[in-house]
Each structure stands twice: as structure tokens, then as C-alpha cells.
Amino acid sequence: MLAPARAYTAPMNYCSDCAQPVSRKIPEGDDKERYVCDDCGSIHYQNPRIITGCLPIIDTRVLLCKRAIEPRLGYWTLPAGFMENGETTEAGAVRETWEEAHAVVETRHLYTLFNLPHISQVYMFYLADMPKAEYSSGIESLEVELFEEADIPWDELAFPVIRETLKRYFEDRKVGSFPLYSADIVRPARR
Amino acid sequence: MLAPARAYTAPMNYCSDCAQPVSRKIPEGDDKERYVCDDCGSIHYQNPRIITGCLPIIDTRVLLCKRAIEPRLGYWTLPAGFMENGETTEAGAVRETWEEAHAVVETRHLYTLFNLPHISQVYMFYLADMPKAEYSSGIESLEVELFEEADIPWDELAFPVIRETLKRYFEDRKVGSFPLYSADIVRPARR
Numbered sequence: 571m572l573a574p575a576r577a578y579t580a581p582m583n584y585c586s587d588c589a590q591p592v593s594r595k596i597p598e599g600d601d602k603e604r605y606v607c608d609d610c611g612s613i614h615y616q617n618p619r620i621i622t623g624c625l626p627i628i629d630t631r632v633l634l635c636k637r638a639i640e641p642r643l644g645y646w647t648l649p650a651g652f653m654e655n656g657e658t659t660e661a662g663a664v665r666e667t668w669e670e671a672h673a674v675v676e677t678r679h680l681y682t683l684f685n686l687p688h689i690s691q692v693y694m695f696y697l698a699d700m701p702k703a704e705y706s707s708g709i710e711s712l713e714v715e716l717f718e719e720a721d722i723p724w725d726e727l728a729f730p731v732i733r734e735t736l737k738r739y740f741e742d743r744k745v746g747s748f749p750l751y752s753a754d755i756v757r758p759a760r761r
Numbered sequence: 762m763l764a765p766a767r768a769y770t771a772p773m774n775y776c777s778d779c780a781q782p783v784s785r786k787i788p789e790g791d792d793k794e795r796y797v798c799d800d801c802g803s804i805h806y807q808n809p810r811i812i813t814g815c816l817p818i819i820d821t822r823v824l825l826c827k828r829a830i831e832p833r834l835g836y837w838t839l840p841a842g843f844m845e846n847g848e849t850t851e852a853g854a855v856r857e858t859w860e861e862a863h864a865v866v867e868t869r870h871l872y873t874l875f876n877l878p879h880i881s882q883v884y885m886f887y888l889a890d891m892p893k894a895e896y897s898s899g900i901e902s903l904e905v906e907l908f909e910e911a912d913i914p915w916d917e918l919a920f921p922v923i924r925e926t927l928k929r930y931f932e933d934r935k936v937g938s939f940p941l942y943s944a945d946i947v948r949p950a951r952r
Binding site for chain 1: 774775776778845846848876883
């Protein structure tokens with residue numbers, strides 16, 4: 571739950587309002603450094619981003635995508651991506667599943683939520699049913715495949731959040747109950 | 762779950778990398794309009810923001826804050842605010858509760874999650890215990906008070922997400938079970 575000392579900050583050189591240089595400083599009444607315009611005084615806040623995705627399931631199998639893009643090109647992942655303005659977390663998860671795996675899913679509920687404060691990201695995965703075993707590679711995927719538990723490529727998973735979500739799912743499946751699982755990944759775990 | 766046609770976009774005039782003008786356009790390989798620099802080609806993505814907070818409880822009472830700031834100045838709210846880079850959703854909820862109500866809380870778990878796609882916000886409230894009935898107004902609050910269910914000022918609540926979280930809590934309390942509640946508020950509901 572503790573935040574690390576160094577927060578991720580996207581670099582910014584100029585004010586997006588007036589084009590003058592910005593500096594890092596603590597605005598009056600605030601207690602955190604922000605980019606502040608040296609000329610017009612605009613404060614440019616930066617906030618964490620949400621990555622939303624699905625754990626698509628059909629019968630005893632789950633759907634994974636082999637990444638066609640960096641980071642972790644060639645490693646297996648669940649379909650997920652940055653949530654867009656104007657959509658919901660659930661709609662974003664469904665959209666990403668379509669874009670990366672050309673799979674139609676019906677979400678059940680939010681299943682895992684991970685905080686990655688060292689990179690200012692929040693991951694959310696929805697448990698989702700595939701009505702049909704129909705899928706193919708989207709532009710960001712090299713391959714898309716259904717896997718039985720015994721065949722999951724545990725050593726070739728892209729990120730700790732993928733491993734945690736899959737581990738949790740196969741454990742929960744034994745008892746038939748899938749409560750929300752929430753965890754913090756404060757520093758990147760060994761894969 | 763459907764996203765509305767118009768997504769919230771923060772205005773941007775100039776590129777924060779090189780200070781040249783930006784235009785709204787769909788980058789190659791994308792399908793959504795972004796701010797793109799006319800000169801250096803930088804794409805400036807905008808994404809939803811998380812508002813994180815607590816439902817602080819002690820014995821049969823809950824803690825509410827009367828807002829000292831717009832919007833909804835003078836209306837009652839739960840302590841919550843924008844999640845900061847470098848922190849977790851839970852740490853942000855605890856921080857906001859301290860800043861707005863000078864109350865120490867111990868979070869139990871994520872309790873409600875609301876999508877507000879028309880303003881590109883995601884609200885998260887943690888169910889949180891107050892070990893002591895100690896609190897006072899932070900700079901963004903006019904008053905902070907503990908309320909019994911019978912005394913909740915239902916007609917003076919600041920936002921639909923506050924009403925929904927409180928309603929849900931008092932219902933769940935009857936059965937002693939507090940599962941995650943997730944909902945979309947696609948357009949502002951009547952208060």
C-alpha cells in the first residue's frame with residue numbers, strides 16, 4: 571500500500587495552453603511537484619492510467635495472445651490496453667479483446683485489480699465468457715490460442731499481472747467462486 | 762456499457778514537446794482522434810482519470826464531509842479525490858480521507874466502482890474502518906460529521922456516486938455482506 575518515493579512522470583517541455591516553457595514546482599496550496607507554466611501559470615496535472623482487459627474463457631480453456639509489439643514482444647498476454655476517454659472500464663475490456671484477438675466476449679464482472687505505482691498504472695481484468703470459440707490475431711498479436719490449464723506457457727507470460735490473474739483463476743475454479751482479487755505490485759516481480 | 766458519442770477531451774493548443782501548434786486528427790494505425798503535433802508529429806494521448814475515496818465507518822455511523830469547493834459547494838460527500846501518480850488506489854483513498862476529514866482509516870476492500878464515461882472518470886470507494894471517532898475539517902471541507910443512517914442528508918448529497926454508495930452500504934449492512942458493487946453512470950442522474 572505504500573507508494574514508492576519516485577513517481578512516474580511523463581516529460582513536458584512547454585505549456586500546452588500558451589507554448590511557453592514549463593518548470594517543475596509545487597503550486598501554492600499543493601504539496602506535490604507539477605509542471606507549471608512559467609508564463610501563464612497553468613498547472614499541468616498528471617494522473618495514473620488504467621489498463622483494462624479480459625480473461626476470456628470457454629469450457630475449460632482460456633484465451634491468450636502472443637504479443638506482436640514491445641514491451642515483451644513474443645510473450646503471451648491477456649487481451650488488454652489503455653482505457654480510452656468516453657468509454658467504461660468494461661467496454662474498454664471488450665474492445666481490447668476484439669482488437670487484439672477478434673473474439674467476442676460477454677463480461678461477468680471485475681475479477682482482478684492491480685496497482686503498479688512505480689509506473690502509475692492500474693490494471694483491471696474482467697472475467698468474460700466466449701460464446702463461441704472464434705478468434706484470430708489482431709494487429710498487436712502474433713498468435714491467439716485457447717489453452718487448457720496444463721498447457722499454459724507459465725515461463726513465457728508477458729507480465730506479472732497476467733501470471734497472477736491466471737493463477738488466481740485456476741485456483742478459484744476449483745471451488746467455483748470468483749471474488750474480486752486486488753493486489754499491489756510495487757516493483758516488477760521476477761517473472 | 763455503451764460509450765456515449767462525445768468523449769471528454771481536455772483542450773490543448775500547443776505541443777508540450779516542441780511548442781508548435783497541435784491539431785485533432787486520427788494518427789496512422791489508430792481509429793480515434795488525438796492531439797497530434799503539426800511539426801514534430803508527437804501524439805498526445807488523453808485517458809480517463811481515477812477518483813479514489815473511502816466510506817469511513819465507525820460503530821453504526823458513517824463519516825461525511827461538507828464541500829468547501831466547487832462543484833457542489835455546501836453539499837455532503839465522501840472523502841475522495843484524484844488519484845496521484847506513484848500511489849495505489851487504496852493509498853490515495855486513505856490520503857484523501859486524511860486531507861479532507863483529518864480522519865485515520867483502515868481500509869477493508871474496494872466496495873464500489875463507478876464509470877462516468879461522459880466525463881471520462883472512474884470512481885472507486887473503499888470500505889474503511891475508523892479506529893477512533895477523531896476527525897476535523899480539512900481545507901476542502903466546511904464541516905465533517907458522523908451520521909446515523911436515519912440522519913443522512915439524502916437531499917444534500919453532492920453526487921450520484923455518493924448516494925449510490927451510501928444506499929448500497931445501508932442495504933448490505935442488513936445482511937452483513939459487502940461485495941463489490943460496480944455500475945455505470947452514463948449521464949448525470951437527477952440528484
